[in-house]
Amino acid sequence: MIDYYEIKSQPITRVMVFQAYKKVRANKGSGGVDNMDWEWLENNLKTELYKLWNRLTSGSYFPMPVKEVAIKKKGGGERKLGIPTLLDRIAQQVAKTHLERMVEPQFHNSSFGYRPSRNCHQAVDQACKNTFNHDFAIDLDIKGFFDSIDHELMMKAVRFYCQDKWVLLYVERWLKAGIVQQDGNHIDRLTGTPQGGVISPLLANIFMYVSFDKWMETNHPEKPFERYADDVVVHCKTEKQAIYVLKQIGVRLRKCQLTLHPEKTQIVNVRGKAEKKYPKGYDFLGFTIRPQWQSHW
DNA sequence: CGGTACTACAC
RNA sequence: CUUGUGUAGUACCG
Numbered sequence: 001m002i003d004y005y006e007i008k009s010q011p012i013t014r015v016m017v018f019q020a021y022k023k024v025r026a027n028k029g030s031g032g033v034d035n036m037d038w039e040w041l042e043n044n045l046k047t048e049l050y051k052l053w054n055r056l057t058s059g060s061y062f063p064m065p066v067k068e069v070a071i072k073k074k075g076g077g078e079r080k081l082g083i084p085t086l087l088d089r090i091a092q093q094v095a096k097t098h099l100e101r102m103v104e105p106q107f108h109n110s111s112f113g114y115r116p117s118r119n120c121h122q123a124v125d126q127a128c129k130n131t132f133n134h135d136f137a138i139d140l141d142i143k144g145f146f147d148s149i150d151h152e153l154m155m156k157a158v159r160f161y162c163q164d165k166w167v168l169l170y171v172e173r174w175l176k177a178g179i180v181q182q183d184g185n186h187i188d189r190l191t192g193t194p195q196g197g198v199i200s201p202l203l204a205n206i207f208m209y210v211s212f213d214k215w216m217e218t219n220h221p222e223k224p225f226e227r228y229a230d231d232v233v234v235h236c237k238t239e240k241q242a243i244y245v246l247k248q249i250g251v252r253l254r255k256c257q258l259t260l261h262p263e264k265t266q267i268v269n270v271r272g273k274a275e276k277k278y279p280k281g282y283d284f285l286g287f288t289i290r291p292q293w294q295s296h297w
Numbered sequence: 298c299g300g301t302a303c304t305a306c307a308c
Numbered sequence: 309c310u311u312g313u314g315u316a317g318u319a320c321c322g
Contacts, residue, residue, distance in 0.1 A: 081311045119315040196311030229308045
């Protein structure tokens with residue numbers, strides 16, 4: 001339990017809630033488990049936003065479970081979305097804006113995904129540059145990234161960068177929020193952050209900053225990399241280094257309860273000394289990167 | 298500068 | 309029915 005006096009040091013204002021409402025509404029996304037739609041919310045806007053603000057500031061805000069929806073991936077698989085209620089998405093937007101302001105300046109320069117003023121072209125551009133003077137690249141991907149994020153480690157990471165009680169309280173509640181499956185069954189969420197949560201991409205970046213970016217900086221500072229969410233390229237000079245670093249990364253990520261995707265993770269030899277053993281190019285963010293040239297599809 | 302309506306791509 | 313973050317483009321309103 002938390003009381004008003006603990007959280008009023010970083011007050012949530014009604015303006016913040018209204019701005020968040022406008023931002024979330026601009027997506028025109030569908031409703032969550034309560035089936036509330038934008039038309040209804042607009043008709044009851046004053047009372048609903050006031051109620052939400054009041055709950056957020058008092059610490060009595062509890063999110064509803066997320067609505068699970070399976071969508072087809074173009075790769076052929078299935079992706080499980082966890083769709084929060086409209087009001088829960090608005091609440092997340094309030095916290096996301098606040099938390100992002102605190103952590104964003106500290107993020108690694110080689111992190112490109114889900115970040116303001118950054119795009120995949122910058123990541124691909126940097127990958128191309130690093131490919132010129134590094135013969136080997138590790139193209140790695142994390143299996144079920146959003147779904148496997150450990151809650152305790154996630155909270156530890158957030159706590160390190162933000163001490164606002166209300167942020168910590170609600171981030172934990174959003175992580176722990178239940179799931180209502182399409183057949184109507186309620187299940188608990190033990191790991192992961194919902195794919196569909198406004199704050200999830202930011203939480204993912206915080207998690208990977210601690211688990212990977214910062215770890216690379218201290219343990220392999222001479223190896224440049226580019227990270228876009230869970231899609232990473234690490235550059236190495238030699239085959240031996242590539243094998244060793246990949247192994248170390250695997251160990252590190254496992255300590256953070258993450259697993260490398262066995263199919264999508266590979267060592268690439270961009271200049272042909274070991275051309276028999278490794279592929280000589282790799283796909284990154286929709287581009288194919290090879291030694292002399294780069295092509296889109 | 299603020300807001301709306303679409304489109305496309307990455308994850 | 310299908311969510312989210314980010315980027316880019318086009319049109320429009322104040």
